[in-house]
Amino acid sequence: MTTASVIGGGPAGLIAAEVLARAGVAVTVHERMPSVGRKFLLAGHGGLNITHSEGRDLMLARYGESADRIAPLLAAFGPDDLRQWCADLGEPTFAGSSGRVFPRAFRATPLLRAWLARLHELGVRIEKRQRWTGWTESRAGLLFADADGAVREVTSDVVVFALGGASWPRLGADGGWAGPFADAGVAVAPLRAANVGVRVGWTTLFADRFEGTPLKNVGLTVAGQAGRTARGDAMVTRTGLEGGPVYATGAAIRAALDADGSCRLEVDLRPDLSSQHLTERLQHRRPKDSGSNWLRRSLGLEPVAIALLREAVGGAMPAEAAAMAALIKAVPVAVGATMPIERAISTAGGIAWAEVGESLMLNRLPGTFVAGEMLDWEAPTGGYLLQASFSTGVVAAQGALAWLGREGY
Template identity: 55%
Template structure:
């Protein structure tokens, strides 16, 4: 069997997207994957409906990657959400825009799309080697531990698309971090993103409300306000609104040892309007009944107010309204990186050139969640994985072309010096 032009290490969306571009350009591509099959985390994402991308305008879309939006802008502009939807439809899986603006395949599943994709890649000649764990380099060759022992493979260029460190049983375990650091690549520590945070709930609240949703709320941290939903857990709190603020929460914890967020339990009402409703309660009505009937709070919200206020709630309507609009919650720890939806940190962009190639190791490129960016849920994670995979593939082709031209030039120069015809 001939050696591949390209070795792609990692069989998730970024690696598969790169493979499709490269094999379409006539290059020989082999994908190396540590698990027995490809796309395992992609399939896991599909259990909730496979949120492929988002329909919001591109400037707002790209801002979701702050502070790395400038480094991802070119990749996302070259393969924007509309292009991802068209690609999906070409595989026989048309998509639709949900009421939230999120984009899903009409089948609402990942498995039909992945099957069609892998069938296409197989038909194009992409080779797949499973149960190959990347363990660094032997000389300049990427090396793997396999069931038959350690091997290294020759390749003209290599793409690393090894993912982050969440849900390691699906393939991405972050074991590449020390390998790249040893090679001189700057790597920021991996941290949980789009995951839960720890709270010091009372035993009563934890036992009574773990798993209860907090619907239609708003969260404020610093100057940032996010609307969405959250879920109480036995350890703390998680959910879409928390995920969207996770970077700010982590930064506050790193600076001060804790983060204080303010929950607005009735973001649809002004504080004055809410105070008016509370003041109009019937005489003799209990405070819990007033909060339920006049403020429209669910039992978990009422109990959450007591948690934030130290169990005793203010009796005056204006003070109670102010608490409902900004209930302070103290976050004192991050959740497990293993259970997070994605991870922050990774290969620093300072260690890459504009083609997504490692400065410390020419000919080796990086794409996907390995890179130091993060985004909230809503389709932004998969979009960036697809886009950076394709962008890295384009970078690889440009580098291979430049390398071939340089080699040809060197040969002509040597021939001229020796008087030998080229």
């Protein structure tokens, strides 16, 4: 009987296993942790945002430099396909006002439970506490170490790797695969923190008062990159900023840090209003108004936003309306670094696209396919990460079936 080894029990690996098993392949999933889908469950802790309902062109733009490579993967298994897959598991989806898509139960647990039941019915075998350590000398076999350190060799007709990136390593994906792949001659871009907070040297007074307070509906832009603004709520942390617009600007922040060792973010506290409009509102200052009252009365700025303005100028804010408007539209925030990869939601970097064909088979290792965050792509949160993980898993499995001469999903 034709056999397949799927290494990694996250969304990309499990969907690959399902596609292969539906075509009659005997599939074994090898998972390092005591259970599968741990990061999937974490992603759904506050609501499983599994994909997005925006149009194709807008969605592809979220994948940045990898958009051209992601496009055919979404064409093979896109948002509508993923939503139908959820419905078939008894979890129809709905789109929120932001376009984010969630399963009916909102959380990941019911969906994963139904999915594992389906995989069991399809005959998929899941072996847990099995850490992949590399290949045999001829690379014809896979080596796995169990919890006691005993190593065994596994051979199969086709292999799909879906070992994830290096974020949240306590959940299983620690990026340890990068070394063996590099040793095999596969080009691997260094794994970097993505969808992660940034470090800012707040004053103690600001951090003490506003830690955990959101800057609501702001625009974030890396200095010098006008036109690439991310919108949303940014959360003040004791050591910096987190949240959707920070994550969406992550690639530009890393590039600036790499180039200069520092990065200046510009925070637009009123992105829906022009500088001229702000100036007109600010011109009607009452003689007895303090700076805070002036900003609160004229623009409705919240205390955290006013305090951010003071942080930026060292306390002495502009008194002239046009100068204040200019500052409000681009409050400078000095970023010293990103938070460590262990704190990241996902990772950038991974196996270079040049190393795989359209079917996601490794050029150097025929019969070996790669899916999920092991590939060198990144995307912001909002359903884009999970969608691409599912899409790459499906395409890798379809490629494996084609390589085996079988028809599939």
